[in-house]
Amino acid sequence: xxxxxxxVQQWEYWLSRxxxxxxxxxxxxxxxxxxxxxxxxxxxxxxxxxxxxxxxLYTEDEATIQISIIQKEMSSKSILKNKGKxxxxxxxxxxxxxxxxxxxxxxxEIVSKRQKTFSKEICIEKYGEIDGVxxxxxxxxxxxxxxxxxxKEELLNINILKGSSISNxxxxxxxxxxxxxxxxxxxxxxxxxxxxxxxxxxxxxxxxIIVDTDxxxxxxxxxxxxxxxxxxxxxxxxxxYLIPLYKFCRKHLNMNRENIRLGVSxxxxxxxxxxxxxxxxxxxxxxxxxxIVEFNHLFWHPDPYILTKEQWDNWYHPKRLWSAAEKYKMDxxxxxxxxxxxxxxxxxxxxxxxxxxxxxVKNFITCNIIPT
Numbered sequence: 001x002x003x004x005x006x007x008v009q010q011w012e013y014w015l016s017r018x019x020x021x022x023x024x025x026x027x028x029x030x031x032x033x034x035x036x037x038x039x040x041x042x043x044x045x046x047x048x049x050x051x052x053x054x055x056x057l058y059t060e061d062e063a064t065i066q067i068s069i070i071q072k073e074m075s076s077k078s079i080l081k082n083k084g085k086x087x088x089x090x091x092x093x094x095x096x097x098x099x100x101x102x103x104x105x106x107x108x109e110i111v112s113k114r115q116k117t118f119s120k121e122i123c124i125e126k127y128g129e130i131d132g133v134x135x136x137x138x139x140x141x142x143x144x145x146x147x148x149x150x151x152k153e154e155l156l157n158i159n160i161l162k163g164s165s166i167s168n169x170x171x172x173x174x175x176x177x178x179x180x181x182x183x184x185x186x187x188x189x190x191x192x193x194x195x196x197x198x199x200x201x202x203x204x205x206x207x208x209i210i211v212d213t214d215x216x217x218x219x220x221x222x223x224x225x226x227x228x229x230x231x232x233x234x235x236x237x238x239x240x241y242l243i244p245l246y247k248f249c250r251k252h253l254n255m256n257r258e259n260i261r262l263g264v265s266x267x268x269x270x271x272x273x274x275x276x277x278x279x280x281x282x283x284x285x286x287x288x289x290x291x292i293v294e295f296n297h298l299f300w301h302p303d304p305y306i307l308t309k310e311q312w313d314n315w316y317h318p319k320r321l322w323s324a325a326e327k328y329k330m331d332x333x334x335x336x337x338x339x340x341x342x343x344x345x346x347x348x349x350x351x352x353x354x355x356x357x358x359x360x361v362k363n364f365i366t367c368n369i370i371p372t
Contacts, residue, residue, distance in 0.1 A: 011035045020313060040070050052318040165213045179204060179211070196223050237350055238295035241357060242284045245293065248362055249286060253369065261285040272341060280334050282345075289369045292338055292345040293361055302328050303349070344368045 006013045014031040018024065026034065036042035046063035050056065058066065090096075096107035124132035169185070170178030183201045187194045200220045204211055211219075242262045249255040261270040262284045270285035270292070284293035298306065302315045302324035315324040322330070338345045346364045348357045 009035060009038065020309075041067050041074075043067065048314075049316045049321045050318050055318065166216050167212055176205070182216070193220075196220060199223050237297060238283055240354065241295055241348055241361075242293070244358055245284060245361060245365070248358075249365065253366070255286060255288075259286060259288050261287060272338070274337070280337055282338070285343075286365065286369070289365075290343045291365055291368050292343045293365075294335075294345065294347045295350070296331075296347055297350045301331055304328065306349075306351075 008014075011028070011031040011034070014026040014034055015028070017026055019026045019030055019034075022030075033044050037044035037048050039045055043060055043063040046058040046066050047060060049058060051058045051062055090111075092111070094107075096102040096110050097104060102110065120133065120136045123136040126132060127135055166179065166182045169182040172178065173181055179201060183197050186197050197220065200216065200223055203209070203219060203223075204216070209215070209219075239262075246260055246262060249260055250257065261282075263269040269281045269283065270287065271279045271281040273279045282292045283295045285291065296303070299318065302312065304312060304324075307315060307324070312324045315327075316322065317327050320327075335345055335347075344364075346361060348361055
């Protein structure tokens, strides 16, 4: 009988591997920490990644916040998945009746005891009658004082954070107010999407659409795609390269303005929709000649031929938290996709000499449209 294969997701697998931080085999503690770093609910996952707000590795406090967000999202998904079920939790009567055979009265007594994690009776049992009552009253007074000091807005935010799915908001505040508060929650998480979130909300109300979290995301993503088609914009750094290329193509290769696509005023980045969901956009394109130029910055695009091993191992996408290997594969898939659609494609890098890069690309474009 063959031995069971150990997965890379198991810490035992790493005991026979070299830890690049020590140049020695992983010990048990290091192996367990390393496996934990694969999972978003572990602090080791976040402390190995760049915080896009600070451009530094997440601190342990920042990691704790991210874990809290993940846990709330998982909890919301679980609530939606198990909505209507009454026997999945130890705090429900039917859990004890259906799965353990208790009578209804016994089940209610068990649930009642489990819910009383802090009560006057528990305090008296633990500290005695006099001190127990004092302990309980002190806790109650502190709780009431804290609530009274909060504004209505703060109380609303507390309720909002108890569940982040749109269904929770609708169940708690009614349909229209629920969607309104859900949109405020989404905007608070990502203020750059404020306009699209408001547009999604208006579309839902105008068309009387019944939505859940997935339906809201579907409508929002569609508006986001349409906005990109209309307003695709190049970065200011890339324009140092792309505008001279545009002028070269217009003046020396006699290309029509409409034939050249880049993200500037009066134009927009060229994109190709994928067969599956989504699309690829490209920085500079000569449509008729089927030529594409991509501009890459090491901050957003890793290159194994430029980065050292240490830089490669520690590189993470500043927004999406992809590893260097994951992002590099995505970039290669994008290039392969363009070529499979008949396009010639070349990549230029921000850290290399500007004049050399421009000369290289001009030669590339010329050679691909003028027979040699």
